[in-house]
Amino acid sequence: MMSTNLLYSLTGLVLFALGLYALIVCSHLLRKILASNIMSSGVFLMLVSTAYRAGNGKIDPVPHAMVLTGIVVSVSATALALVLACRVQETSNVTLVREEYQHDTSGA
Amino acid sequence: MLTTAPAKYRRKRIDPLVVLVFFLLAGVTAMLGRTICIMPQQMPGLENEVARHLHNSGVASPVTAVLLNFRGYDTLLEVMVLFLAVLGVWSLTRATFVGYMGDVSPVQLAMVRLLAPFMFLVAAYLVWQGSHLAGGAFQGGAVLGGAGVLMLITDLPWLPMVPARPLRCGLALGPVVFLSVALGCLIWSGGFLVYPLQAAAFLLVLIEAACALSIGLTLAALFVGGRPYGELMEEQPYEGGSGQGDE
Numbered sequence: 001m002m003s004t005n006l007l008y009s010l011t012g013l014v015l016f017a018l019g020l021y022a023l024i025v026c027s028h029l030l031r032k033i034l035a036s037n038i039m040s041s042g043v044f045l046m047l048v049s050t051a052y053r054a055g056n057g058k059i060d061p062v063p064h065a066m067v068l069t070g071i072v073v074s075v076s077a078t079a080l081a082l083v084l085a086c087r088v089q090e091t092s093n094v095t096l097v098r099e100e101y102q103h104d105t106s107g108a
Numbered sequence: 109m110l111t112t113a114p115a116k117y118r119r120k121r122i123d124p125l126v127v128l129v130f131f132l133l134a135g136v137t138a139m140l141g142r143t144i145c146i147m148p149q150q151m152p153g154l155e156n157e158v159a160r161h162l163h164n165s166g167v168a169s170p171v172t173a174v175l176l177n178f179r180g181y182d183t184l185l186e187v188m189v190l191f192l193a194v195l196g197v198w199s200l201t202r203a204t205f206v207g208y209m210g211d212v213s214p215v216q217l218a219m220v221r222l223l224a225p226f227m228f229l230v231a232a233y234l235v236w237q238g239s240h241l242a243g244g245a246f247q248g249g250a251v252l253g254g255a256g257v258l259m260l261i262t263d264l265p266w267l268p269m270v271p272a273r274p275l276r277c278g279l280a281l282g283p284v285v286f287l288s289v290a291l292g293c294l295i296w297s298g299g300f301l302v303y304p305l306q307a308a309a310f311l312l313v314l315i316e317a318a319c320a321l322s323i324g325l326t327l328a329a330l331f332v333g334g335r336p337y338g339e340l341m342e343e344q345p346y347e348g349g350s351g352q353g354d355e
Contacts, residue, residue, distance in 0.1 A: 009144045017137040053151040060153030061170035068246050069186045076193035079330035083197045
């Protein structure tokens with residue numbers, strides 16, 4: 001029970017770190033949105049597993065309520081970010097958004 | 109040949125800045141992991157506090173009590189955030205999705221026609237169940253949103269004919285009901301979101317039902333990713349006056 005809980009917490013931490021790394025390193029906007037989603041999933045996993053640390057079988061309802069609203073809010077934030085990214089791609093210079101493609105063609 | 113080889117070499121070279129970021133993040137992760145491991149396994153949270161005040165909240169489910177009563181202010185703002193997200197998406201683009209799906213398999217059409225009413229029923233049940241067990245506005249709203257997405261990708265023929273005004277009213281229903289109940293509580297019992305004890309159960313179920321409808325519509329509208337055509341206030345002047353232009 002305890003080690004399962006610890007495994008969930010550490011998995012959440014690893015997801016958060018992976019997402020943060022991708023958010024910093026990747027330049028593509030879609031990758032950044034995906035990375036922030038993975039980060040938020042890690043935070044949710046950690047919060048939910050922390051709720052089970054209360055002991056004697058009880059569950060702390062406060063983190064659960066926070067995660068419950070957080071999931072729906074993160075979905076809507078992702079949708080807004082995707083629409084904004086599409087807008088950026090439509091209106092801005094193509095090289096800004098597709099930097100990796102440019103990099104590939106210039107390198108080869 | 110000689111010119112391509114260094115270019116290839118340069119492409120595969122690892123950026124030192126990326127390495128620096130990697131090691132910084134690895135260090136932070138290791139420290140956070142150590143913190144998680146040395147945290148006490150038995151950590152008293154707020155569950156006893158919630159259990160002590162649960163009979164004053166109007167519902168029997170501790171998560172719903174926290175969500176709508178003890179931390180109601182938080183949830184009110186989150187419902188507003190969902191509404192703002194739809195406003196943002198709708199002010200950026202117009203819907204290009206409905207009617208562009210191409211051919212839909214008849215199996216999918218029949219399946220969704222069977223499944224969608226059942227999903228509405230499940231959503232209503234989840235909202236009702238939220239007062240005493242796991243469930244509530246956000247779960248019910250998510251199921252409603254899923255039903256909406258299924259109907260959208262099946263390209264049901266009546267979907268483009270849904271008038272925009274009821275859709276807008278449905279999107280605003282949850283925030284409006286929540287805010288008006290909160291303001292009513294301010295007048296009635298002298299505190300923002302301080303529900304009167306006799307009416308708390310009814311008010312919470314009312315808020316949950318309105319918010320579930322709004323959340324479901326919000327998720328479906330976000331999936332469409334743009335404001336619907338027709339019945340838009342600002343379109344009338346641009347069309348040159350006579351009648352509705354794009355119908």
